[in-house]
Amino acid sequence: MKTHTFHISGTHCASCKIFIEDALNERGFIKNTCVDLKRETVKIETESDQSPKELAKVLTDTIKSNGYALSVEKPVEEQWNNDVIWKAVPIGLALLTLFFLLQKSGILNLGIGGGQITPTTSFLVGLLASVSSCLAVVGGLVLSLSAKISQDNERDTKTFLLFHVGRLAGFAVLGGVLGAVGGAIGINITFTTILGIVASVAMILLGLNLVGVFEKNNVALPSGIFNFFRKVEHGTLTPLVIGFATFFLPCGFTQSMQISALGSGSFVSGLLLMLSFALGTLPMLLFLSFGSASFARGRYAPIFFESAGVVVIGLGVFALLSGLAGLGIIRPIFNI
Amino acid sequence: MSKIIAVVITLLLVAGLGTILLGQPKGDKKNAHSSGLNASEFELTNNVEMREGAQYVTINVRGGYSPRISVAKADIPTKLILKTNGTYDCSASLVIRSIGYQKVLPPIGEEVIDLGIPKPHTLQGACSMGMYNFSVNFK
Numbered sequence: 001m002k003t004h005t006f007h008i009s010g011t012h013c014a015s016c017k018i019f020i021e022d023a024l025n026e027r028g029f030i031k032n033t034c035v036d037l038k039r040e041t042v043k044i045e046t047e048s049d050q051s052p053k054e055l056a057k058v059l060t061d062t063i064k065s066n067g068y069a070l071s072v073e074k075p076v077e078e079q080w081n082n083d084v085i086w087k088a089v090p091i092g093l094a095l096l097t098l099f100f101l102l103q104k105s106g107i108l109n110l111g112i113g114g115g116q117i118t119p120t121t122s123f124l125v126g127l128l129a130s131v132s133s134c135l136a137v138v139g140g141l142v143l144s145l146s147a148k149i150s151q152d153n154e155r156d157t158k159t160f161l162l163f164h165v166g167r168l169a170g171f172a173v174l175g176g177v178l179g180a181v182g183g184a185i186g187i188n189i190t191f192t193t194i195l196g197i198v199a200s201v202a203m204i205l206l207g208l209n210l211v212g213v214f215e216k217n218n219v220a221l222p223s224g225i226f227n228f229f230r231k232v233e234h235g236t237l238t239p240l241v242i243g244f245a246t247f248f249l250p251c252g253f254t255q256s257m258q259i260s261a262l263g264s265g266s267f268v269s270g271l272l273l274m275l276s277f278a279l280g281t282l283p284m285l286l287f288l289s290f291g292s293a294s295f296a297r298g299r300y301a302p303i304f305f306e307s308a309g310v311v312v313i314g315l316g317v318f319a320l321l322s323g324l325a326g327l328g329i330i331r332p333i334f335n336i
Numbered sequence: 337m338s339k340i341i342a343v344v345i346t347l348l349l350v351a352g353l354g355t356i357l358l359g360q361p362k363g364d365k366k367n368a369h370s371s372g373l374n375a376s377e378f379e380l381t382n383n384v385e386m387r388e389g390a391q392y393v394t395i396n397v398r399g400g401y402s403p404r405i406s407v408a409k410a411d412i413p414t415k416l417i418l419k420t421n422g423t424y425d426c427s428a429s430l431v432i433r434s435i436g437y438q439k440v441l442p443p444i445g446e447e448v449i450d451l452g453i454p455k456p457h458t459l460q461g462a463c464s465m466g467m468y469n470f471s472v473n474f475k
Contacts, residue, residue: 086342093349100356117443125424132425133467189429189438189464196465250465252426259440318357319465326466328433334357334467 010068092310119276126280129253140315144206146289150296166243171278178261179270196250197323203316210309401470410456410474426463
């Protein structure tokens with residue numbers, strides 16, 4: 001009988017202890033397990049003669065799909081954390097400054113010809129929207145979800161593709177519906193504003209998570225929310241649905257296009273308008289999700305995650321305060 | 337050492353962000369000044385005109401609202417004109433809470449909102465996401 005102590009990563013709540021102990025005890029050669037959440041270690045007694053390294057690998061395979069990993073050495077991440085945040089905060093703030101400076105400069109306030117809106121115009125409007133302040137909500141959400149997924153999951157490409165397919169399909173189908181029903185329904189502005197506030201709260205939570213606030217202080221996300229994100233990462237349906245739902249997120253450009261689709265008179269023309277709008281926004285959003293995925297595997301991953309966290313928190317706070325002002329709950333704060 | 341530099345840069349960036357987000361846009365400085373605290377000697381902003389016994393307040397809508405602050409007379413019939421010109425951004429989806437108005441404005445056109453006879457107050461309008469806003473000061 002031998003005793004080994006491994007470092008464990010991925011623990012986030014008290015029930016993790018129970019889960020990991022149960023999962024490991026199911027392996028025949030493990031006699032006794034004890035997880036120490038505070039020190040993030042697990043102590044096992046085993047009859048196996050394998051080296052600690054091999055054991056860690058075998059046992060990680062058992063619990064990997066639940067987001068945990070065992071290692072002999074203390075994960076390097078820990079050592080980065082302190083120094084990284086000092087670089088990540090200025091980087092994140094610099095990106096935010098650049099973004100808002102660009103918004104304020106008015107360079108992006110191009111007028112796009114008026115009159116009849118064709119799918120071509122709506123594609124251009126989409127391109128413009130993807131670098132506008134709408135990026136604060138939709139892009140921020142995409143960035144935070146992408147970074148979170150890349151952080152936790154190796155096979156993220158499928159999730160991203162599903163999200164974008166869901167988004168394109170959602171815009172096409174809902175645009176078609178708007179075209180078909182015409183003026184009978186309108187999308188309520190207050191509803192989208194409230195949805196935007198929900199999205200911004202989610203962004204702030206995800207941002208804090210990326211920066212590592214939750215890990216360090218052992219403040220766990222409410223389990224409901226946590227399970228929701230787990231589902232987002234591993235499910236097939238959820239990224240599709242979230243992509244679909246971005247149709248309703250508040251964005252002036254989207255709303256203008258929705259009104260045009262309403263007035264377009266037929267299912268096909270509404271579909272074409274909203275689909276080409278979504279296609280226009282696609283390059284920027286693809287860049288955000290796959291860009292973050294490739295960063296996530298590089299050696300700058302820790303800096304990337306924390307900087308992304310800072311950016312996402314900034315955008316989330318901006319969107320939240322703006323949304324509250326939009327609802328008339330607080331006085332408008334921003335003058336961009 | 338690098339931490340000190342990082343903190344200094346961070347503080348500079350926070351100050352920069354604050355200026356960008358909270359500062360007055362350049363073109364508005366004059367208007368903001370004339371609508372200042374001196375209530376007895378106010379001037380109407382030049383986007384306000386009288387026609388056929390009614391007061392018209394015109395606001396241009398694209399990438400925000402301009403002018404952001406207008407000063408108009410209270411207690412006379414007033415109409416608000418919102419001019420869009422190739423406007424697709426958030427400022428097109430306008431919300432004026434106090435009069436229960438919300439509408440996505442057409443990309444090109446003029447929207448006329450009848451305000452009735454406003455009492456002295458400040459009318460506040462914002463776009464649906466809330467990052468653009470304007471106010472009309474009725475005195």
